[in-house]
Amino acid sequence: MTTRRATISDVARAAGVSASTASVVFSGKTPTSEATRARVLAAATELGYTGPDPRAASLRRGRSGIVGVVFDQHLGTAFLDPVTTHMMDGLADGVSRLGAALLLLRDDGETVSEPSLHTAPIDAAVLIGCSPRMRDSLEIVRARGIPVVVIEGDAGEGIPRVLLDNVEAQREAARHLADLGHRDVVIVTLPADAARHRGWLTDDAQVRVDVTADRLAGAREIFPEAPALAAAMSSIDEGMIAGRTIFSDASRRPTAVIAQSDLLAAGVIRAAEEAGLRVPQDVSVTGFDGVVVDGLAPHVLTTLVQPATAKGRAAGEAVAAMLEDEPPSGLDLACTFRAGTTTATPRIT
Structure with a gap:
């Protein structure tokens, strides 16, 4: 044997x-x-x-x-x-x-x-x-x-x-916000190019990273006019940088933010609270991934749960x-x- x-x-x-x-x-x-x-x-x-x-x-x-x-x-x-x-x-x-x-x-x-x-x-x-x-x-x-x-x-x-069904999944999160009545939405994206440039994406910007492009397309099927802000990576710190940019002007703050990862979403939430905003009373935030994020409590993130282990397998x-x-x-x-x-x-x- x-x-x-x-x-x-x-x-x-x-x-x-x-x-x-x-x-x-x-x-x-x-x-x-x-x-x-x-x-x-x-x-x-x-x-x-x-x-x-x-x-x-x-x-x-x-x-x-x-x-x-x-x-x-x-x-x-x-x-x-x-x-x-x-x-x-x-x-x-x-x-x-x-x-x-x-x-x-x-x-x-x-x-x-x-x-x-x-x-x-x-x-x-x-x-x-x-x-x-x-x-x-x-x-x-x-x-x-x-x-x-x-x-x-x-x-x-x-x-x-x-x-992954990135387009369909992100569309579902966006539809959830629309059904709640949100119209003024900002999207925080994963890196949009190989150089990982950080900043607002222009209307004619070429998003050259497949995952980012697909999730952006899904969100914009529901919110076609939503501005998008690219992060340099998926991290809480990058989410905070994006959030501080979004909430810096008190007269033009959105009612919801769609983040393309849970880490980015956690950073956006921290930036919102830093700006004196309550989540979700003043601003709603969605993520993407379904991972455990340290320090997010007492919040339970609204998100898309992806089968990351199955993806690797x-x-x-x-x-x-x-x-x-x-x-x-x-x-x-x-x-x-x-x-x-x-x-x-x-x-x-």
Whole structure:
């Protein structure tokens, strides 16, 4: 009888950590605490797991047993967003049947990491989003003949992609506000371009990041005249910067703000309260993601809950299928609207 080889998911469960954390311990690309590292390595020793199985990969096709995951921002910044953590957990689980490790690569157009996307010994790549910079990364991967999967982006014909219903979901949140009676609405968006410029979007601005464009399109199906303010990233601090801009003029404050992430929404709420506004009595706020945001209490955010872990797992399973010579398939996932305590009928002026 053949004994199944332990996987990184087995090690993670035994160590009481996420699959992505266990994978990071073996890849060494992102720092972890000594306590976490010791716990993961102890669990690995107990299970007889020594990392990706390069011997088996070599016997099959001379593979490295490594899947590259490409981000277009600093890795430390990316992992401040809980959505990224959940997605990476799912991705690690999705490739676990290969015994593969995840190698995190940064492609921000400013620094060159070693190993880079040009040289990293990877069997496949997963691109997070499809901004203009990510499309350059896509060309590098395709030139190397490496299988690639894109999460939330259109990479063109023949590239498997995992998508959310961003347009439909954001439209549902906007419709919720319209049904409450809101007409004066401002949209706070995720980055609109590769340079992550912060500021108001002009009417003829080209939004070149797929996720941002889709969510903006959904909101503007309900509020076609709503002004949009781009943030530099998804964070509470960026939401506060946007909120301070929106609420700076007491004579022109909107009755509602649609934020394209929960972190941005939390920052907008803090800025509103800083300006002396009550949420939701004076201003309603919606988010997007459905993650736990520290410091948001007593508010319960009205938001769209996205299946971030399932999104990562679908990408990992598509990678595994391609490396096993099976036809990969994209997967469309749906968000769920969740009404909270941060929206109400608009104030009467």
